[in-house]
Structure formats: structure tokens, C-alpha cells
Amino acid sequence: MVKNLAALADGPVTVSGWVETVRDQKKVQFIVLRDESGAVQLVTPATRELVEDDPTSAAKLALTETISGLAHGSFVSVTGELKHDERVKLGGLEVKISALEVLSAANPETPIASDSSLDKRQDWRFLDLRNPKQNLIFKIQTTFLHAMREYWVDNDFIEIHTPKLMASASESRAELFEVEYFDTTAYLAQSPQFFKQMAQSAGFGKIFEVGPAFRADPSFTSRHATEFTSVDSEISWIDSHEDVMKLHEELIVAGFSAVKAKHGEAIKDLFDVEITVPATPFPRIPLAEAKQIIKERGYEVPRADDDMDPEGERQIAAYVRETYGHEFVFLTDYAASIRPFYHMRHADNPALTNSYDLIFNGVEISTGAQREHRVDVLEAQMRDKGMEPKELDFYLDFFRYGAPSHGGFGMGLARVLMLMLHESSIREVTYLFRGPTRLAP
Amino acid sequence: MVKNLAALADGPVTVSGWVETVRDQKKVQFIVLRDESGAVQLVTPATRELVEDDPTSAAKLALTETISGLAHGSFVSVTGELKHDERVKLGGLEVKISALEVLSAANPETPIASDSSLDKRQDWRFLDLRNPKQNLIFKIQTTFLHAMREYWVDNDFIEIHTPKLMASASESRAELFEVEYFDTTAYLAQSPQFFKQMAQSAGFGKIFEVGPAFRADPSFTSRHATEFTSVDSEISWIDSHEDVMKLHEELIVAGFSAVKAKHGEAIKDLFDVEITVPATPFPRIPLAEAKQIIKERGYEVPRADDDMDPEGERQIAAYVRETYGHEFVFLTDYAASIRPFYHMRHADNPALTNSYDLIFNGVEISTGAQREHRVDVLEAQMRDKGMEPKELDFYLDFFRYGAPSHGGFGMGLARVLMLMLHESSIREVTYLFRGPTRLAP
Numbered sequence: 001m002v003k004n005l006a007a008l009a010d011g012p013v014t015v016s017g018w019v020e021t022v023r024d025q026k027k028v029q030f031i032v033l034r035d036e037s038g039a040v041q042l043v044t045p046a047t048r049e050l051v052e053d054d055p056t057s058a059a060k061l062a063l064t065e066t067i068s069g070l071a072h073g074s075f076v077s078v079t080g081e082l083k084h085d086e087r088v089k090l091g092g093l094e095v096k097i098s099a100l101e102v103l104s105a106a107n108p109e110t111p112i113a114s115d116s117s118l119d120k121r122q123d124w125r126f127l128d129l130r131n132p133k134q135n136l137i138f139k140i141q142t143t144f145l146h147a148m149r150e151y152w153v154d155n156d157f158i159e160i161h162t163p164k165l166m167a168s169a170s171e172s173r174a175e176l177f178e179v180e181y182f183d184t185t186a187y188l189a190q191s192p193q194f195f196k197q198m199a200q201s202a203g204f205g206k207i208f209e210v211g212p213a214f215r216a217d218p219s220f221t222s223r224h225a226t227e228f229t230s231v232d233s234e235i236s237w238i239d240s241h242e243d244v245m246k247l248h249e250e251l252i253v254a255g256f257s258a259v260k261a262k263h264g265e266a267i268k269d270l271f272d273v274e275i276t277v278p279a280t281p282f283p284r285i286p287l288a289e290a291k292q293i294i295k296e297r298g299y300e301v302p303r304a305d306d307d308m309d310p311e312g313e314r315q316i317a318a319y320v321r322e323t324y325g326h327e328f329v330f331l332t333d334y335a336a337s338i339r340p341f342y343h344m345r346h347a348d349n350p351a352l353t354n355s356y357d358l359i360f361n362g363v364e365i366s367t368g369a370q371r372e373h374r375v376d377v378l379e380a381q382m383r384d385k386g387m388e389p390k391e392l393d394f395y396l397d398f399f400r401y402g403a404p405s406h407g408g409f410g411m412g413l414a415r416v417l418m419l420m421l422h423e424s425s426i427r428e429v430t431y432l433f434r435g436p437t438r439l440a441p
Numbered sequence: 442m443v444k445n446l447a448a449l450a451d452g453p454v455t456v457s458g459w460v461e462t463v464r465d466q467k468k469v470q471f472i473v474l475r476d477e478s479g480a481v482q483l484v485t486p487a488t489r490e491l492v493e494d495d496p497t498s499a500a501k502l503a504l505t506e507t508i509s510g511l512a513h514g515s516f517v518s519v520t521g522e523l524k525h526d527e528r529v530k531l532g533g534l535e536v537k538i539s540a541l542e543v544l545s546a547a548n549p550e551t552p553i554a555s556d557s558s559l560d561k562r563q564d565w566r567f568l569d570l571r572n573p574k575q576n577l578i579f580k581i582q583t584t585f586l587h588a589m590r591e592y593w594v595d596n597d598f599i600e601i602h603t604p605k606l607m608a609s610a611s612e613s614r615a616e617l618f619e620v621e622y623f624d625t626t627a628y629l630a631q632s633p634q635f636f637k638q639m640a641q642s643a644g645f646g647k648i649f650e651v652g653p654a655f656r657a658d659p660s661f662t663s664r665h666a667t668e669f670t671s672v673d674s675e676i677s678w679i680d681s682h683e684d685v686m687k688l689h690e691e692l693i694v695a696g697f698s699a700v701k702a703k704h705g706e707a708i709k710d711l712f713d714v715e716i717t718v719p720a721t722p723f724p725r726i727p728l729a730e731a732k733q734i735i736k737e738r739g740y741e742v743p744r745a746d747d748d749m750d751p752e753g754e755r756q757i758a759a760y761v762r763e764t765y766g767h768e769f770v771f772l773t774d775y776a777a778s779i780r781p782f783y784h785m786r787h788a789d790n791p792a793l794t795n796s797y798d799l800i801f802n803g804v805e806i807s808t809g810a811q812r813e814h815r816v817d818v819l820e821a822q823m824r825d826k827g828m829e830p831k832e833l834d835f836y837l838d839f840f841r842y843g844a845p846s847h848g849g850f851g852m853g854l855a856r857v858l859m860l861m862l863h864e865s866s867i868r869e870v871t872y873l874f875r876g877p878t879r880l881a882p
Contacts (some may be wrong), residue, residue: 016678018644018843036646036677037597063680073843104814106843113740126839129643138645146590159551159583161670161854164605164653165874167881179629180619181667182659182877188620195873198882202570203459204579205477212605218623226622229602236477237457372487373545394882402459402514402547413602432604432636436623440608441639441835 003037005093008082010346013095015040016077016103018130019070031097032090033041033078036135041090042078044097063100073106073127118427123441125432133270137429140263141417145210147249147258148231157206162195164212168392170194171340175215177226183225188214191410194395195344196234197371200406201398208233218436222425223363223415229433230414234408241354244368244407245330248358249282252328257422276327283320284330284356290316306335310363317362329350332356341381344370344407358411361419368409375399444478446534449523454536455674456481457518457544459571460511470508473531474519477576482531483519485538504541514547514568536853559868564872566882567579574711578870581704582858586651588699589672589692598647598674603636605653609833611635612781616656618667629655632851634682634783635836637675638812641847643645649674651854659877663866664804664856668875672857675849682795685809685848686771690723693769700861712862724761725771725797731757747776749769751804773797782822785811785848796849802860809850 002015017035024046025394031042044067047060070076080095088094113123113132121128128134152159169176171190179186189195192215199207213230235247259267260275267273285293288412291301294315301312308316308331320329333352336345343353355369372378375396379389389396427433432441443456458476465487472483485508488501517657521536529535537878551566555572562569569575593600610617612631620627630636632654640648654671676688699717700708707712727733728749730740735756742753749757749772761770774793777786784794796810813819814836820830830837855867868874873882 016845032642036599036644071843076847077842103846104840104844107841124838126643127842129640129645138599138601142594142598145600146594149587149590153583153587156584156818158477158579159586160579160872163655163668163875163877165655165668165880178621181560181880183656184880186618186880198567198873199570202567202657203475203576204476204570212602214606216623227604227606376821397565397882399545400548401551401568402512402516403545404457404459404516405544431601432639434604434606439606439622439625439627441838 001037002035002040011374013082014079019074022070024068041094042097043094053380071106071108077101097363143258143262144255147254151254157208158204160207162192164189175217177216192232198398200236201403206235229413231411236404236406238407249280273422278328282328283324286333287331306339313359314362330356330361341385344372364410366409367413372405373403442478443476443481454523455520460515463507482535483538484535512547512549516545518542582700582702585696588695592695593649598642598649599645601648601650603633605630616658618655618657633673639839641677642844647676670854672852677845677847679848682811690721714863719769723769724765727774728772748779754800755803770800771797782826783812806856807850807852811848814844
């Protein structure tokens with residue numbers, strides 16, 4: 001590993017990685033070699049012709065010619081002498097090459113460059129991911145998820161894997177992918193909603209899942225994908241959505257603290273972003289109040305229904321940043337008219353729900369709510385939405401044999417990373433993006 | 442939480458959970474209340490009629506009648522006096538009820554009983570999961586996965602989420618689910634194989650993924666499902682499949698150690714199984730030698746090709762148990778004829794591959810291999826299998842711009858749990874099983 005070289009004394013070493021650059025000067029050749037841990041400079045004098053009275057010159061000439069012909073991206077293994085030298089910019093050390101083996105030669109013409117379009121870079125995603133910035137994104141993702149999982153496990157949450165093949169829609173009949181399933185039709189889960197609620201009736205108490213969700217959404221925005229990684233958690237015995245928000249912000253703090261501790265400096269270097277661990281409690285603003293606030297700032301949400309729009313989310317985020325110095329805000333108590341039937345409504349005002357959206361740097365990253373667990377109320381709320389309870393009988397059964405009060409949230413992992421790193425699109429932070437016209441590689 | 446009661450002093454407490462049993466005696470009523478952490482006995486004197494000169498008797502009568510009418514599974518919240526009493530079998534304590542609130546009443550008729558068929562229990566999986574044995578399975582799964590993730594994170598592995606929607610088959614054209622994808626057809630990933638290899642070309646070095654995989658497999662065995670959770674890892678810079686087996690056994694040891702430490706006693710109580718942390722290195726036996734061994738034991742594999750069969754796996758496992766006292770065995774060096782084109786072949790014998798199957802208690806739980814990373818060899822091996830390299834051009838591209846030597850494995854999570862707990866089917870250890878005729882709930 002390249003990162004281990006710094007701690008070694010001068011002397012013989014072997015390093016492997018891919019060729020990032022070759023500087024092929026007349027008398028000396030330099031290679032910058034990279035592996036997943038970092039980059040190191042390799043150096044060797046160039047031998048341009050055979051010297052008759054030097055029996056080693058044939059081997060030296062061969063080495064020089066091999067290096068001259070090395071394409072960017074070729075994987076090589078190098079044996080040489082490590083030398084610490086403060087004058088070397090790259091890590092203060094270099095390796096003088098004694099032998100070089102080409103393990104896998106790259107095509108000499110690289111199909112993408114640093115200024116290629118995002119779409120072109122997606123075509124060649126495996127080359128794009130060699131960029132240290134891209135590599136860091138997935139290290140950050142690993143750290144972020146692991147910190148949340150440690151929180152869950154330390155607090156006795158159970159991990160579940162809900163099925164992605166379903167006999168019915170999990171959210172709405174629109175945006176649903178159909179699968180040929182033997183003699184019948186299956187649907188891809190749009191969220192683990194129904195099955196994470198099932199865990200509450202099953203007495204699991206507190207659960208989490210990190211897994212794929214699928215939406216046949218034809219839109220091409222920077223925030224949407226047809227397949228995305230959903231971070232879900234659900235807990236029993238809550239009094240209201242306040243308990244869910246408390247869990248949610250503790251998870252965010254756990255994740256951001258770990259990312260800042262492990263990658264804070266690298267993120268500053270490569271993304272020019274300072275990671276801030278958010279203070280708790282995050283600001284909470286009822287949606288109606290939020291709309292009033294942005295109206296006073298001069299923006300009126302141009303929607304016929306009671307929902308917020310993306311510009312409204314940016315406006316309220318700007319207000320929260322100015323007023324509280326905070327990057328996060330919970331917008332709460334959405335109207336029942338724009339929430340799914342399974343959100344619990346206020347006991348004293350059935351027009352509002354015990355729900356929230358979490359906004360991070362001006363974009364919605366998550367929806368959470370207390371769920372309705374009384375089967376008669378659930379059926380009434382379905383009818384209220386024009387749905388036929390019979391169609392979701394398997395789901396209603398979950399509440400016919402006893403169910404505790406409960407609630408939870410679903411959060412889009414890529415959105416969190418995009419906004420954390422000030423990236424322009426979830427495509428930059430998704431391993432392999434899937435959209436209406438993007439199914440490969 | 443019920444589990445916290447033992448540490449409390451006698452005095453007022455509130456506990457919530459679901460009703461496991463009611464013993465409705467003439468003069469006294471007992472409830473066994475369960476939550477996800479355990480069970481506790483609740484007790485109250487029964488009041489069977491109004492007493493005219495006792496103004497509290499109406500409330501007492503109401504409480505008695507509520508308890509008499511409590512259906513199994515109802516979720517209740519109880520306030521009362523905790524009293525430690527060694528004579529109480531269940532945990533040496535009980536709670537004398539002062540008030541009981543029914544949060545969610547269950548239907549009085551429970552559709553399944555402890556002797557219901559597996560299929561019937563699957564229909565009512567959320568009730569089946571209330572069984573403490575079933576609940577424990579998912580706590581074990583959580584612990585097992587978290588221990589492996591800690592190993593991965595401690596060793597600088599990167600977590601990836603490969604797409605489940607693909608433009609082509611990931612393993613074979615058979616057993617492939619088709620998805621209507623806008624104007625085209627997508628396929629559900631049968632494994633993350635190609636995309637975890639992509640991470641190697643992308644210079645990620647060491648990666649892991651735990652996620653769903655899909656097989657349109659019409660079989661009804663105890664070991665197969667159409668959707669299952671696959672545990673995958675892949676590493677660069679290996680010399681042979683030996684490096685992969687070393688990683689694999691270290692992960693198994695990490696998982697089993699954590700499960701034994703956290704749940705060993707509960708597993709002994711509920712499953713009558715003693716968890717053994719396997720010694721390393723696990724026995725390794727080349728497949729040809731394994732076949733010779735079981736032939737000497739009197740079993741000849743009745744197959745035309747070079748593969749093992751389930752009975753052969755049980756036979757070699759019995760041999761390993763008798764000879765080495767070990768529950769695991771790596772069968773190695775499978776014939777190229779029965780392995781996928783991407784398995785690397787022996788340098789000195791192209792009829793054999795650098796591959797293995799891991800057998801646990803007589804059943805295959807995993808396949809691993811060194812992968813072929815030389816694109817010309819890959820193309821030749823595809824042709825050798827009757828495949829057309831053009832069809833997987835996007836995959837071959839991964840190796841045209843340099844790739845390190847690498848290898849990895851995929852492991853079925855449910856199989857590991859089934860065999861660990863001596864269960865009869867993966868259906869018992871899967872949250873919601875999916876099979877050819879099972880798509881609900």
C-alpha cells in the first residue's frame with residue numbers, strides 16, 4: 001500500500017497500482033503510481049541505447065522502453081529503493097525503480113478526460129471512479145453508513161431485509177416497475193414502507209434497513225433516479241413524530257461526526273468543503289409557518305395544493321441558515337391532503353399529519369412520520385383518499401392483531417452525500433446511476 | 442423495556458408490550474406481557490361484581506373484564522407496582538397492575554398456532570415472527586452482519602451498492618427476471634458479480650456489499666429462493682484463490698465470535714444448539730480428492746459432469762467432521778467446465794480453476810474464485826463456453842484499461858443462518874420469503 005511507505009525506512013520496497021502519469025524526459029523517467037490508498041513518485045534514469053561494454057544495458061534499455069510505452073491506467077508492480085527526500089512534492093519520498101512488471105496494460109487512448117461531460121463520464125464510470133475525488137466519495141459513504149449502523153446496533157435495533165419483489169404497489173400505482181414473475185406479475189418495491197411497519201406488528205420494536213428502492217420516474221432532475229439506496233428506520237412506542245425526529249437527528253450527528261473525524265481534511269482538500277457536525281435539536285418549523293416566513297421574504301409557493309416546492313425549500317433553508325446558523329431544518333405537520341393515507345393525523349385537527357420532511361442545504365433528503373396503527377382509522381383514511389381497503393388487505397392485517405404506536409423515516413443516501421459535498425447531482429455520488437435512459441454499464 | 446425491570450427497585454413502573462397469555466382465574470388474573478426485550482408476569486386480584494360500599498369497585502370490575510376479554514397479541518400499556526419475588530418463575534419478579542390501557546386490540550381468533558404448517562405461518566409471518574425463537578434469528582442476523590462490517594471497515598474496505606437493474610444478464614440467460622423499463626427491457630441482477638469486479642478496475646482495492654439478488658429459479662427446495670440477501674466481497678492484488686479463502690474464513694470467524702458472545706446462551710436455550718467458533722485455517726480439499734474420499738466411503742457422485750451433488754457435500758462434510766472436528770470445508774479447484782468463464786484457470790492446467798465452494802454443515806453456502814483479469818484470456822474463455830464476447834463488451838471494457846489481479850466470493854446469508862441454527866429451511870430465517878408461488882405478504 002502506498003500509504004504505508006511514509007512510515008518505512010529507506011530501503012527495498014515493492015508497490016503496485018495503476019499509472020496516473022508518465023513524465024518521459026531524455027535522461028530520466030518519472031511515474032506517478034496510484035493505488036486506493038494514495039500516490040507515489042517512481043523514478044529511474046533513462047537508457048536510450050545499448051552500451052557495448054555494459055552487460056546490464058540491455059535490461060536498462062528494455063525498462064526505459066517499457067516505461068515510455070506505458071498507457072495511463074496500466075496496472076504495474078514495481079520493486080525499487082525507497083528514499084525519503086523532502087524536495088519531492090508528492091509525500092516527500094520517491095522510489096528508484098529496479099524492476100517493473102506490467103500486470104495489465106491499458107488501452108493507450110483513454111476515452112474520457114477531466115473535462116468530459118457527466119454523461120460521457122457515466123459511460124466510462126470505472127475510469128471516472130479512479131479520480132481521487134470520486135474514490136473519496138465512496139469512502140465517505142462507507143464511513144457515514146457504518147456510523148449510523150453502529151448507532152442502531154448499540155441501541156438494539158434489528159436489521160431487516162424487506163423483499164423488493166411485491167404483489168402490489170408499496171406507494172402508488174404510478175411510477176411502478178412491473179416484473180414478469182412466472183405466471184403472474186410482480187412489482188419492484190418503491191420503498192420498504194409496508195414491510196418495515198410489519199416489523200412493528202411483529203414486535204421487533206426498532207428496526208433499520210439500507211437497501212435499494214425503485215421508482216419508474218421519467219424525470220431527469222439532478223435529484224432523481226429510478227433506483228436508489230434508501231436508508232430506513234422505524235420504531236415502536238412513540239408519542240408523536242417528535243420521537244422520530246429525535247432519532248433522525250441523532251443518526252445524522254453520528255454520521256457527520258464520523259465523516260468529519262475520518263475524512264474532514266481530505267474533504268477540505270479535494271472538495272473545498274468544511275464538514276459541520278450539526279447541533280441538536282435541529283430547528284423545527286411547521287409547514288404553514290414556513291410558508292408564511294418565505295412569503296415575508298418575497299416568495300409565494302406557486303402551487304394549488306398545500307405542498308412546498310424546491311424553491312420554497314431553498315428559501316426556508318436560507319432563512320434557517322441566517323437565523324439559526326444551521327444547515328438542517330425539519331418542516332413539520334404537512335397537510336393530510338398531500339401525505340399518504342398511513343400518516344397519522346393530528347388528534348385535534350385531522351387536516352394535519354404527524355409528519356415531517358428533513359431539508360439539508362435547501363433540498364429535501366427525507367420524509368418521516370408517525371404511522372396510523374388503528375385499523376379502523378387506517379381504513380377510513382384510505383377511503384378518504386379514494387382507495388379501496390380490500391386492495392391492501394394484507395397490509396391492514398398487520399394492524400388487526402394488535403400493533404404498537406410507531407413511526408419512522410426513509411432517507412435518500414445519495415442526496416445526503418450530494419449536499420454534504422456540495423456536488424451538483426446525485427449522479428456524481430452514485431456508484432452506477434440508473435435513470436430513464438441510463439441502464440448501463 | 443421489560444429487560445430493564447430486573448435492575449429496578451420495587452416500586453411504580455410502566456411497561457408496554459403485547460399479551461402473550463392470560464390466565465383468568467376466579468380470584469386472580471395473570472398476564473404474560475412480552476416486548477422485543479423479554480417477557481414479564483403481570484398480576485391483579487379479580488373483581489367479579491360491584492360492591493355497593495366500595496366506590497372503587499366499578500373501576501376494579503372494569504379492569505377485570507378488560508383483562509378477561511384481552512385477545513392474544515393485543516398491545517397494552519400497564520402501570521403498576523414492581524415486586525421482586527423469587528417464587529415467580531418468569532424472571533423472579535412481577536408487576537401488580539394498577540391501570541391497564543389497551544393500545545391496540547387484537548382479533549380474538551389467531552389464524553396460526555405453534556403447530557401450523559410452514560406455508561400457513563408464512564401467510565401470517567408477522568404473527569409468526571412474534572415467537573421469541575423467530576425474533577432471536579433476526580437479532581443473530583444483525584450481530585453476524587455487523588461483525589463482518591466491522592471487519593471490513595477496520596480493514597479499509599469500501600462499501601458499494603451495485604445496481605439491481607441491468608441491461609444484460611449478470612450470470613446466465615436462464616433464471617432471469619425481466620422488467621419493463623420505459624421503452625426497453627431491464628433484467629434483475631442475479632448477483633453483483635460484474636459490478637463488484639468493476640470496482641477493482643476503478644482502483645477501489647477492497648469492497649463489500651450486502652444486498653438483494655434475484656433468480657427466476659422454479660425450484661422448491663429448502664435452500665432456494667427467488668430473492669435472497671447476498672453477502673459479497675472482492676479484493677485486489679491477490680496471488681490466488683487462497684487469498685480469498687483467507688479473507689472469507691476471517692469474516693466467518695468474526696461473525697461467529699460475535700454471535701456466540703452476544704447470543705450463545707439464548708441460542709442454547711431456544712434452539713438447543715451450541716455455537717462453535719471455527720478454528721482457522723478451515724480444511725481445504727481439492728474437489729477431485731474430495732470425490733475420491735467419498736468414493737472410499739461408499740458414495741459415488743451420480744453426475745455426468747465434474748460437479749459435486751448435495752449428497753456428496755453431506756458426505757465430505759461428515760468426513761471433515763470425523764477427521765478434523767470441523768463444521769466448515771473449502772472444496773477447491775473446480776473444473777473449468779462447470780465454472781463461469783470469469784474464473785481464472787490454473788496456469789499449468791487449464792482444465793481446473795482457481796475457485797472454491799465453502800461447505801458448512803454439509804451444504805454449500807458460498808462460491809469464491811480468483812477472477813481472470815487479462816482481457817485476451819477472458820475473451821478466449823468466453824468463446825470456449827460458446828459465448829459471444831461482443832454481448833458483454835461493457836464488461837470486457839473493465840479490463841481494457843488496466844486491471845489488477847483480484848478475486849472474491851458471494852455468500853447466501855439465509856443459508857448461513859439456517860445451518861448455524863440447524864433450521865430445516867431458509868424460509869424459517871428469511872424475513873419474508875419469496876418463491877415461485879410466494880409473493881405475499
